[in-house]
Structure formats: C-alpha cells, structure tokens
Amino acid sequence: MAAGSTYTPIATTTISGTPASYTFSSIPSTYTDLVLIIAGTASGGTNTYVQFNGDTGTNYSTTYVYGDGTSAVSGRNTSTSTPSVGYISTAQGVSTVQIQNYSNATTYKSLLARWNNTGVLVAASVSLWRSTSAITSVLVGCSSGLTFTAGTTLTLYGIQAA
Amino acid sequence: MTPILGIMASQNYPRVTNSYESIATVNVGAGGQSTISFTSIPSTYKHLQIRAIAKSNWSGNVVSYAMTLNGDSAANYSYHELYGSGSAAAAAGSANTSYMYAGVILGNSTASTWGATVIDLLDYQNTNKYKTSRVLTGADINGTGGYVELMSSSWRSTSAVNSITLSLISGYGTLFSQYSSFALYGIKG
Numbered sequence: 499m500a501a502g503s504t505y506t507p508i509a510t511t512t513i514s515g516t517p518a519s520y521t522f523s524s525i526p527s528t529y530t531d532l533v534l535i536i537a538g539t540a541s542g543g544t545n546t547y548v549q550f551n552g553d554t555g556t557n558y559s560t561t562y563v564y565g566d567g568t569s570a571v572s573g574r575n576t577s578t579s580t581p582s583v584g585y586i587s588t589a590q591g592v593s594t595v596q597i598q599n600y601s602n603a604t605t606y607k608s609l610l611a612r613w614n615n616t617g618v619l620v621a622a623s624v625s626l627w628r629s630t631s632a633i634t635s636v637l638v639g640c641s642s643g644l645t646f647t648a649g650t651t652l653t654l655y656g657i658q659a660a
Numbered sequence: 661m662t663p664i665l666g667i668m669a670s671q672n673y674p675r676v677t678n679s680y681e682s683i684a685t686v687n688v689g690a691g692g693q694s695t696i697s698f699t700s701i702p703s704t705y706k707h708l709q710i711r712a713i714a715k716s717n718w719s720g721n722v723v724s725y726a727m728t729l730n731g732d733s734a735a736n737y738s739y740h741e742l743y744g745s746g747s748a749a750a751a752a753g754s755a756n757t758s759y760m761y762a763g764v765i766l767g768n769s770t771a772s773t774w775g776a777t778v779i780d781l782l783d784y785q786n787t788n789k790y791k792t793s794r795v796l797t798g799a800d801i802n803g804t805g806g807y808v809e810l811m812s813s814s815w816r817s818t819s820a821v822n823s824i825t826l827s828l829i830s831g832y833g834t835l836f837s838q839y840s841s842f843a844l845y846g847i848k849g
Contacts, residue, residue, distance in 0.1 A: 559803065561746045
C-alpha cells in the first residue's frame with residue numbers, strides 16, 4: 499500500500515558571500531534517503547565534497563567515471579577526507595547526490611552522484627563513508643581552498659519509504 | 661516532487677501535488693531472501709523508481725544483479741552499461757538476455773558495505789512502447805575495489821508492467837543479505 503506523498507524539501511539555502519562550505523544540520527531521522535542538489539559556481543574550478551556529522555577524518559572514499567569531451571576516465575580516491583560529489587567553476591555546475599539509507603545504524607553509508615559542469619565534464623561517482631552512525635548533518639564544501647560564489651543554491655530533500 | 665516540466669512551465673499549467681509516492685518496501689531480514697518481488701503494482705503512476713541498498717551471500721566483492729518484469733524470464737531483454745572501475749572507464753552490452761541489469765551488489769567478503777542503486781522505469785504503463793530502465797549504481801570499498809555504473813536496459817514488450825522481480829545472477833550468490841532494502845516509488849505525470 500502506498501505510504502503517501504514523499505520527497506520532501508528539508509532545507510535550502512542560497513549562498514551569500516563567499517564561504518568555502520555550508521552545513522545542513524539537525525537532519526531529521528524520519529526519512530529513508532536524502533537527496534542533495536548543488537547548483538552554482540565557485541571562485542575557480544574545484545570539486546565539491548561532502549562530510550557527515552562533522553567527520554573531517556580520512557574515512558571516505560570515491561570511485562568515479564567521467565567524460566571530458568575527449569576521453570572517458572575512471573579513478574578512485576581512497577581514505578580521503580573530501581569525497582567528490584561534483585565539480586563547479588566560474589561556469590555553472592550541477593550535482594544530484596543520492597544518500598541512501600542515511601539513518602541506518604548497521605551499514606556504512608553509500609552515496610551516488612551525477613554531476614556536470616558547463617564545458618568541462620559529465621560524471622558519475624559512488625562514495626563510501628565508513629561509519630555506521632546515522633547522518634545528522636551534511637557539510638557541502640569546495641576543495642582546493644576555493645569558495646562558493648553568491649547565488650549558488652544547495653537543497654536537501656528527504657524521501658521516505660513505505 | 662513536482663514534475664520538472666511543471667516548474668518550468670507557465671503558471672497556468674496545473675501543478676501535480678503528491679506526485680512522488682512510496683508504493684512498497686522490502687527489507688531483508690535475518691536468514692536472507694532469494695528474490696525481491698513487487699507485485700500488483702498500481703497503474704495510476706507515470707513512472708516508477710526503485711531505490712535500494714543491496715548485499716548478498718556471494719563470496720566475492722562487487723557484481724551486478726538482475727531485474728525481470730511481469731515474470732518474463734525469456735530472452736526478451738537487452739542492456740548497455742558505462743562503468744568506471746577506479747582504474748579504467750569501459751562499456752559493455754548484450755542483446756537477447758533473460759534479464760535487465762538492476763545494479764551492483766556487494767558480496768560478503770566486505771563487511772558493513774552495501775551496493776547502492778537508483779532504478780528508473782519510465783512510462784511503465786504505456787502499451788504502445790517497449791519498456792526502458794535507467795540505472796545509476798555503484799559500490800566503493802576503499803581501495804580494495806569498487807564500480808560506479810550507468811546502465812540502461814530494454815524489455816521488448818508493450819505490456820504494462822504490473823510486477824518487478826529482483827534476483828541474483830546465477831553463480832553470484834543465492835540470497836540477498838539481511839539489511840538489504842528495496843523501496844518502490846511511483847511518480848505521477
């Protein structure tokens with residue numbers, strides 16, 4: 499039986515100033531999956547990354563594949579503190595990040611991301627956070643010392659299974 | 661989730677409220693489960709989506725698992741995939757197969773890690789079209805392997821989809837493991 503409408507906006511922000519990151523905090527545990535949408539620009543070309551629950555340790559890893567208009571490439575970042583979920587630059591970049599079973603206290607957390615950046619690349623990735631903790635906060639950041647540009651939007655949705 | 665077309669269109673187009681609904685969920689319990697089935701799927705949606713985390717009792721790491729529709733296990737499917745192994749990007753495909761690809765799954769050689777999948781089954785009720793699935797899936801196990809994949813499959817039938825079965829491919833495990841979870845959603849159009 500259907501559990502009714504789901505896919506609920508939890509929070510959204512439009513960046514002002516030039517922060518290097520933004521944190522969604524106090525995320526309710528009542529959903530099954532989270533979906534993070536990143537749409538915007540940065541002070542230069544940079545990967546965007548996520549961190550959960552304030553964990554800045556090298557407890558993440560990412561396997562990715564991308565096409566840049568010339569080549570198809572795959573790579574992996576192991577034991578990293580900044581798992582890539584997108585790429586933004588002075589040109590618009592967009593990412594959709596699926597955070598599956600985020601409040602499950604038995605499994606490590608897996609993320610699926612698809613992203614693209616105007617004139618640069620199209621990509622997909624899977625990332626792992628090696629923690630069984632339920633996710634209560636999500637930090638979205640720019641790598642390489644770069645910053646988000648004002649007007650960039652970050653939106654977090656919750657999807658609840660029956 | 662309001663259909664994107666509704667967001668981009670003029671304000672005169674009617675908005676579809678309650679347009680993304682949870683239909684059913686299967687959570688695998690202790691002892692495991694050999695197949696995952698969604699039956700009696702309502703005909704009232706435009707598209708379906710399955711969101712899952714999956715693990716099996718296979719002794720290896722990462723492998724694909726299968727999806728069939730309406731109980732059809734004959735060679736009426738085909739699939740393509742683009743994937744990254746962490747060291748190389750590659751593509752593969754196969755015609756006249758007995759299943760669609762549903763995603764990647766972790767075997768029991770890796771603790772605490774489940775494969776993640778989002779499956780879109782588009783226009784599932786349309787009796788004028790073959791059915792197409794689109795999959796984003798992957799599993800990363802921090803340096804000891806992992807794959808991220810984009811998959812697409814076709815079911816050469818114009819029948820409306822009323823059931824979906826997820827199963828392990830022969831030789832790659834016999835049971836979905838406890839804590840695997842599969843959720844079916846309907847999207848209205």
